[in-house]
Amino acid sequence: KSRLVNLKPVTQSIATHETGFNFIKVERKFYSEPNMAPPPAAVAAPPVDSQGPPTKVQRVAGMNSAASKKQMDNDVWAKEGQIFEYTSAANPDMTVIPVLALLAEEHEQGETRVIPFDNSTALETTYPCTSPNLMASFIRVCTGESIATSAKATSQAFYVVRGSGESTSEFGNVSWSEGDLFVVPATDKEVKHTCKGGEHGGAALYWVHDQPLLTYLGVRPDERRFAPTLFTRQRMLKEVEIIKAQPGSQHKNRLGILLGNVNTEQTKTLTHTLWSLLNMLPAHKVQRPHRHNSVALDMAVYAAKGVYTLMGRELDNDGNIKNPIRVDWGTGGVFVTPPGWWHSHHNESEEPAWVLPMQDAGLYTYQRTLDIRFEPEEIERIKEGSIRGSTFEEPEHLKKYDKVELYRSDSDECLMKKSESLSNMKRSGSLTALAPRED
Numbered sequence: 001k002s003r004l005v006n007l008k009p010v011t012q013s014i015a016t017h018e019t020g021f022n023f024i025k026v027e028r029k030f031y032s033e034p035n036m037a038p039p040p041a042a043v044a045a046p047p048v049d050s051q052g053p054p055t056k057v058q059r060v061a062g063m064n065s066a067a068s069k070k071q072m073d074n075d076v077w078a079k080e081g082q083i084f085e086y087t088s089a090a091n092p093d094m095t096v097i098p099v100l101a102l103l104a105e106e107h108e109q110g111e112t113r114v115i116p117f118d119n120s121t122a123l124e125t126t127y128p129c130t131s132p133n134l135m136a137s138f139i140r141v142c143t144g145e146s147i148a149t150s151a152k153a154t155s156q157a158f159y160v161v162r163g164s165g166e167s168t169s170e171f172g173n174v175s176w177s178e179g180d181l182f183v184v185p186a187t188d189k190e191v192k193h194t195c196k197g198g199e200h201g202g203a204a205l206y207w208v209h210d211q212p213l214l215t216y217l218g219v220r221p222d223e224r225r226f227a228p229t230l231f232t233r234q235r236m237l238k239e240v241e242i243i244k245a246q247p248g249s250q251h252k253n254r255l256g257i258l259l260g261n262v263n264t265e266q267t268k269t270l271t272h273t274l275w276s277l278l279n280m281l282p283a284h285k286v287q288r289p290h291r292h293n294s295v296a297l298d299m300a301v302y303a304a305k306g307v308y309t310l311m312g313r314e315l316d317n318d319g320n321i322k323n324p325i326r327v328d329w330g331t332g333g334v335f336v337t338p339p340g341w342w343h344s345h346h347n348e349s350e351e352p353a354w355v356l357p358m359q360d361a362g363l364y365t366y367q368r369t370l371d372i373r374f375e376p377e378e379i380e381r382i383k384e385g386s387i388r389g390s391t392f393e394e395p396e397h398l399k400k401y402d403k404v405e406l407y408r409s410d411s412d413e414c415l416m417k418k419s420e421s422l423s424n425m426k427r428s429g430s431l432t433a434l435a436p437r438e439d
Helices: 040-044 056-078 211-217 233-244 361-366 375-383
Strands: 008-018 023-032 113-116 135-142 146-149 155-162 164-169 172-177 181-185 191-197 202-209 229-231 255-258 275-281 285-291 296-302 307-312 325-328 334-337 342-347 353-359 401-408 414-418 430-436
Touching: 113 146, 135 146, 135 191, 155 172, 155 191, 155 296, 155 353, 191 202, 202 353, 233 255, 233 275, 275 361, 285 375, 307 334, 342 353, 353 361
Parallel strands: none
Antiparallel strands: 008 023, 113 135, 135 202, 146 191, 155 181, 155 202, 164 172, 164 191, 181 229, 255 275, 275 353, 285 342, 296 334, 296 353, 307 325, 307 342, 401 414, 401 430
16 A cells, blocks of 8 residues: 555466366455566466365464464453352442432522433442433423423433423424423434423423433444323323222322333333332321332422431331431432342421332243342241242143143154153153143
């Protein structure tokens, strides 16, 4: 490339030899200047007519060169691998997900902007995130102004904390007011939010998406798994009132509705990755401890003074949280509940309190790893000498089946046989199937 004048192709025969079936002529093109001597390899090559099969020395040299190249590749690849002793590395020493809060005062003042709840420093990631899988932010939009947001995510959820307005995207326009919630699927376009009015000089949206999960995986969404969906405040409160009217509801310490989607019929979650619940905590009530493997980003929709959450890693013999951390709810604020921590909600005020947690539990539910547990039944099981490894129960409609083995015989015929002694089965490859009980 350093000699860019009058370059012309020169074809040199490198080898011509007879195979068992035909003759193969291998040629290589070099580029040289006029009067420039041919490359050494071209000079060394004998004339085509006199070229015979490669000598033993040439074949050995070629094989050694190829083997050397493969070994070099193997050595480079091997440097990337690490090996650990199992018992000391099965639970790696990772940074913990901290108990943090983002207060409402952040979105109650100032200019139109996005206010990220960024915990990337604590989680030691190179990209913004609130939890390993999710990013939460407040969006403040002053009256009469607009702001555009975007995320490389499969799911984006927007809850209207305050004010009214509309959001425009490639999916169309959606009008919203305080207490509404809407979700949009994967899009590489912006969502533009415009405020028509609201307290504190404008509107506030609580925005949660799963871009951190995709960034960690190194992927981009190439398929939309659901359609844009809107939950109005009126519709959600109506459903809560229906639950309140049911017999015995006055004795319940939680009145909540899960938000689902027609495309997540199996998991019953907001999207295939996101999970959300609108939960009411009645006055002077306590919601006993529970835990789950997903991280909760809890948005305090409304709370008077005296509403708080206690959280910790362990329970005592009476089912109370040991050495708890207390987080007081503040209307319009959000706090993090770490995965696997026991947490209880307390309302010592005279008014009902409302909370809207956003979790990555859509993903956990699909994987059958959410493992949500409630303190009363767990303590009762422990007293009975039983400790569950999983809360995933066998569905009732499967209990009428016996396990059988579906296997392929030597004659490639698919056969069904009741599993008695697998060692007596002659098979190549085995699949578990189900068959009705004989009775």
